[in-house]
Amino acid sequence: xxxxxxxxxxxxxxxxxxxxxxxxxxxxxxxxxxxxxxxxxxxxxxxxxxxxxxxxxxxxxxxxxxxxxxxxxxxxxxxxxxxxxxxxxxxxxxxxxxxxxxxxxxxxxxxxxxxxxxxxxxxxxxxxxxxxxxxxxxxxxxxxxxxxxxxxxxxxxxxxxxxxxxxxxxxxxxxxxxxxxxxxxxxxxxxxxxxxxxxxxxxxxxxxxxxxxxxxxxxxxxxxxxxxxxxxxxxxxxxxxxxxxxxxxxxxxxxxxxxxxxxxxxxxxxxxxxxxxxxxxxxxxxxxxxxxxxxxxxxxxxxxxxxxxxxxxxxxxxxxxxxxxxxxxxxxxxxxxxxxxxxxxxxxxxxxxxxxxxxxxxxxxxxxxxxxxxxxxxxxxxxxxxxxxxxxxxxxx
Amino acid sequence: xxxxxxxxxxxxxxxxxxxxxxxxxxxxxxxxxxxxxxxxxxxxxxxxxxxxxxxxxxxxxxxxxxxxxxxxxxxxxxxxxxxxxxxxxxxxxxxxxxxxxxxxxxxxxxxxxxxxxxxxxxxxxxxxxxxxxxxxxxxxxxxxxxxxxxxxxxxxxxxxxxxxxxxxxxxxxxxxxxxxxxxxxxxxxxxxxxxxxxxxxxxxxxxxxxxxxxxxxxxxxxxxxxxxxxxxxxxxxxxxxxxxxxxxxxxxxxxxxxxxxxxxxxxxxxxxxxxxxxxxxxxxxxx
Numbered sequence: 001x002x003x004x005x006x007x008x009x010x011x012x013x014x015x016x017x018x019x020x021x022x023x024x025x026x027x028x029x030x031x032x033x034x035x036x037x038x039x040x041x042x043x044x045x046x047x048x049x050x051x052x053x054x055x056x057x058x059x060x061x062x063x064x065x066x067x068x069x070x071x072x073x074x075x076x077x078x079x080x081x082x083x084x085x086x087x088x089x090x091x092x093x094x095x096x097x098x099x100x101x102x103x104x105x106x107x108x109x110x111x112x113x114x115x116x117x118x119x120x121x122x123x124x125x126x127x128x129x130x131x132x133x134x135x136x137x138x139x140x141x142x143x144x145x146x147x148x149x150x151x152x153x154x155x156x157x158x159x160x161x162x163x164x165x166x167x168x169x170x171x172x173x174x175x176x177x178x179x180x181x182x183x184x185x186x187x188x189x190x191x192x193x194x195x196x197x198x199x200x201x202x203x204x205x206x207x208x209x210x211x212x213x214x215x216x217x218x219x220x221x222x223x224x225x226x227x228x229x230x231x232x233x234x235x236x237x238x239x240x241x242x243x244x245x246x247x248x249x250x251x252x253x254x255x256x257x258x259x260x261x262x263x264x265x266x267x268x269x270x271x272x273x274x275x276x277x278x279x280x281x282x283x284x285x286x287x288x289x290x291x292x293x294x295x296x297x298x299x300x301x302x303x304x305x306x307x308x309x310x311x312x313x314x315x316x317x318x319x320x321x322x323x324x325x326x327x328x329x330x331x332x333x334x335x336x337x338x339x340x341x342x343x344x345x346x347x348x349x350x351x352x353x354x355x356x357x358x359x360x361x362x363x364x365x366x367x368x369x370x371x372x373x374x375x376x377x378x379x380x381x382x383x384x385x386x387x388x389x390x391x392x393x394x395x396x397x
Numbered sequence: 398x399x400x401x402x403x404x405x406x407x408x409x410x411x412x413x414x415x416x417x418x419x420x421x422x423x424x425x426x427x428x429x430x431x432x433x434x435x436x437x438x439x440x441x442x443x444x445x446x447x448x449x450x451x452x453x454x455x456x457x458x459x460x461x462x463x464x465x466x467x468x469x470x471x472x473x474x475x476x477x478x479x480x481x482x483x484x485x486x487x488x489x490x491x492x493x494x495x496x497x498x499x500x501x502x503x504x505x506x507x508x509x510x511x512x513x514x515x516x517x518x519x520x521x522x523x524x525x526x527x528x529x530x531x532x533x534x535x536x537x538x539x540x541x542x543x544x545x546x547x548x549x550x551x552x553x554x555x556x557x558x559x560x561x562x563x564x565x566x567x568x569x570x571x572x573x574x575x576x577x578x579x580x581x582x583x584x585x586x587x588x589x590x591x592x593x594x595x596x597x598x599x600x601x602x603x604x605x606x607x608x609x610x611x612x613x614x615x616x617x618x619x620x621x622x623x624x625x626x627x628x629x630x631x632x633x634x635x636x637x638x639x640x641x642x643x644x645x646x647x648x649x650x651x652x653x654x655x656x657x658x659x660x661x662x663x664x665x666x667x668x669x670x671x672x673x674x675x676x677x678x679x680x681x682x683x684x
Contacts (some may be wrong), residue, residue: 004472004475004504005471005475005502005503005504006504008499009501009504010502013498013501014502016498017487017490017498017499020489020490020494021489021490023451024489024490024526025489058451105619134498237486237488238481238483238485239484239485239486239487241451241481241485242479242481242485242486242542243502244450244451245449245450245474245477245479246475246499246502246503246546247449247471247472247474247502247503247504248471248476248502250469251468
């Protein structure tokens with residue numbers, strides 16, 4: 001009996017079959033749903049604002065007028081809030097975590113709580129986190145004005161960034177110069193240069209916003225394992241052999257796997273991105289394009305993993321081997337300063353840059369096209385490598 | 398004379414330096430079952446792989462329904478059915494879903510999957526997932542999958558391997574039905590009884606070479622002994638007499654033996670296909 005069947009019909013039949021198999025794979029179905037729920041939950045419980053105010057503990061004697069003047073003139077919006085301590089020892093203990101510093105709602109009363117000694121929490125008060133402080137010695141003003149050398153101690157919690165610690169030292173030096181009546185030994189420029197750009201003062205990128213690109217990549221990663229498992233089972237059970245003795249060709253099989261993998265990864269990434277509010281009227285098409293590129297890249301990765309993995313453990317092993325390096329750029333955005341320059345050479349670097357630019361900084365096509373181009377180049381390389389690997393595997397069965 | 402459904406001329410195949418198939422030739426006519434007999438590693442499965450387009454012959458000519466197999470023509474693939482030795486089914490899908498999927502690859506719009514499953518005795522389990530099937534049921538499922546496109550050429554690789562006698566008999570019946578419909582069947586097996594029962598002709602393949610190809614009867618006549626063994630009661634014991642059938646006085650001798658006592662059994666001393674295979678190659682069909 002002779003019939004003709006189009007390539008599209010064959011590819012469509014294989015994709016439908018893959019979807020049925022995916023819906024029957026309880027483990028990966030569970031992981032996919034769990035992933036979606038967790039990623040969306042993580043996003044919404046992450047802090048949505050950045051606390052830009054630094055609380056500085058101060059112990060001083062004889063400098064009340066100076067600090068009152070600062071408190072009146074400067075306020076929290078300037079980013080620095082001063083809290084005064086009666087003794088340098090109290091300041092040291094609060095920063096060391098041996099005492100807790102509490103303040104009444106209106107700020108008029110302060111309390112020190114020794115938790116270890118069993119002190120109760122003060123009522124109608126909130127705890128203030130003091131992680132850095134300055135202890136001015138007695139007679140600092142007079143001695144400095146007389147140009148005598150004194151010692152000012154800066155106390156800092158180990159978690160305070162080194163930049164802030166350095167800034168505090170500079171702050172003390174500047175005060176000393178001012179009190180001594182000397183000019184700060186720097187030359188002010190004759191010309192003022194203003195660099196144009198988005199003013200994010202008071203609107204810094206929050207942890208929540210930084211998580212968007214990472215979550216998008218995480219979803220793709222979960223789908224890589226699911227797709228790789230499907231490919232691996234086709235190879236190991238030799239079902240692909242049965243498909244290829246019908247009118248279906250290896251190209252149809254590979255095309256079907258590409259469509260299935262891309263569709264699966266993209267649809268789930270879309271669910272997450274919509275749920276975490278990543279899409280805007282301005283960025284939707286660019287974000288869609290980026291996710292499409294990312295989905296194809298991870299489909300290529302899944303083809304390589306699926307060809308190599310012989311079972312669940314094998315798939316997981318190769319999955320981790322490939323996916324951990326690919327996740328590094330996303331983590332680097334979450335933890336700036338931790339990444340080395342070499343991460344620029346990772347395949348997902350360009351895509352992460354684009355996603356971060358679009359979802360966290362509101363950048364557009366003209367800002368991200370170079371990164372998008374780099375991401376596309378990597379996608380082509382990885383996808384072709386995936387196709388080649390799977391084709392060879394299928395033909396060698 | 399009708400065109401051969403399978404026509405093979407001097408094809409070879411090698412795995413690296415190992416020449417697995419060394420220039421074999423044969424034909425299978427529509428409606429004919431050709432049994433391919435040989436031990437493991439003789440080249441049976443490699444020959445099927447070449448004829449089903451899984452691998453390309455290194456040399457020689459092979460045609461399926463008049464078309465060169467190296468052309469990898471989907472129209473020809475649409476007219477063949479293959480039952481693999483390995484049970485490569487989609488286990489998470491039901492039998493019906495498996496058959497419907499393969500039917501869609503052949504462009505069959507409304508496949509009669511249930512009727513095909515009925516032929517192999519699986520209709521009542523059609524909606525159960527294949528992973529819940531026993532080994533015998535999976536094998537019957539493999540056979541039904543090979544029938545889904547009503548193929549003109551069937552390749553059956555060890556279709557009853559490891560099955561119980563009842564399931565084997567049921568599968569053999571369906572194979573005969575397909576041949577009766579007009580399908581050319583190439584059956585590989587190392588089960589001499591199956592080959593004897595099913596095959597119109599058998600080909601002995603050993604070490605990549607066809608050493609004999611003929612009807613089972615002709616092979617037995619050609620290579621077997623022409624004699625009968627008569628067992629008779631002899632007092633309290635049993636006596637055996639062998640009577641050669643190719644001598645001028647064979648008839649008289651047989652009458653004499655039969656009349657000489659209380660006959661218990663009479664058997665022809667016909668050789669089995671395995672006997673002939675061993676005689677020709679010096680090795681058995683199994684192993």
